[in-house]
Amino acid sequence: MKFGEKPLQRGxxxxxVEELQLRLAGFRGTIWDGDFGPGTELQVMTFQxxxxxxxxxTGIVNGDTFAALDQFAQKFSIDFEAIKCPCGVCDGFGQNRFKNKYQAxxxxxxxxxxxxxxxxxxxxxxxxxxxxxxQFYASQTGYDIPYPTSGYRCWVNNEQKNRQSTNHMGKALDIDFPLKPTEDKQDDCNRCNAVRGLLVEKCGxxxxxxxxxxxALEPADIAPTWIHMDVRCYSRKYLDDKYFIKNNQELDGHL
Ligand SMILES: [Zn+2]
Structure with missing residues (x-):
């Protein structure tokens, strides 16, 4: 049975259910364990x-809610060109290297x-x-729609930039807002702080x-004028290869 063909509800x-939990990852959010419990119900009710x-x-996912989920997915479709690794060597998403390898x-x-x-x-x-x-909550609150500033960064790119961070190898995204001509750096910091608060309140x-x-969001002392989001606090089973994708087709399934 494909996603959308049968209503989903508690129990x-x-x-x-796992697909639903991932689709609603930014509406409160729970772990994506395929078990529709109270956390998933809260995700659905928040989205509704x-x-x-x-x-x-209702907390029940039926025809109308499935249609809204698809509409939401398409309305905020991702520009994958903008989040690819800029190294010029990998295909945009690393070379699948260093499995089970840690920093020295x-x-x-x-x-x-x-x-x-x-x-x-x-x-x-x-x-x-x-x-x-x-993007949805920012625009609903009266901000411009944030855009991605940094997505995938593989080890080739790390070497080019002389950095050691592992966070951007699929687990993180940096986003920002366009700076208006009248705004200075302090305005930018203030807005990033306010939006971090919004993401804590609305997105979990x-x-x-x-x-x-x-x-997780990086705190303001690390990311003053942008917003960094990542999933590095998750257990390894929630970071299985199958959750990491390279295009909108893989992200939104049947769309
Ligand atoms: Zn690369």
Whole structure:
């Protein structure tokens, strides 16, 4: 049964529930475990209330909600050219190198995503769908629509730029807003701070990386004039290769 062919509701399990959880990654957000529990129901009700303007959200995904999910996915479709790796060597999303390899000199307890050298095969669906929700909530709140400033950065690009960060090998996206002629850097910082607050409130992000299995934003002292979002706090099973994709077809399934 394809996604959209059968209603989904609390108690359902399986691949279509997982697809739903990923589609709604930026509406509160839960882990994508294929189990439709209270967290998934809250995601659905948040989407119904905020995006569909439903007065009494049902928490049940039926024809109207499936149609709205597709409309939302298409309205905020991703410009993959803008988020490809700029190195000029890889295909835009790394070369799938360094599986199970960590930065040199790390102890067993430091073998975490922050030091994991793997070039994931694309960008994680939860990050891309959260970016869609960020665009929706920003525009709904009266901001311009944010655009991506940095997506995939493979090890070739790291060497070109003399950096060691592993965060942008599929797990992260940086976004920003156009600066108006009348605005200065402080205005830019203020807006990024305000939007980070909005993303915490609406999309279920944390600021910093203290909680497991939660989407993260870099704090303002690291990212003053842009917004960095990532999924590096997730357990490895939620960072399986199958979640990392390279085009809108893979992101939105049957669309
Ligand atoms: Zn590259």
């Amino acid at each position: 359902d399990k399986g691949a279509n 209330k905020d995006y569909m303007n439903m007065k009494t959200p 000199g790390k102890s067993e307890t430091e073998k975490t995503e922050a030091f994991y050298r793997y070039e994931y095969p694309g960008i994680h669906k939860a990050i891309l769908n959260s970016f869609k929700a960020a 992000f944390q600021i910093g990386w203290s909680a497991n299995n939660m989407k």
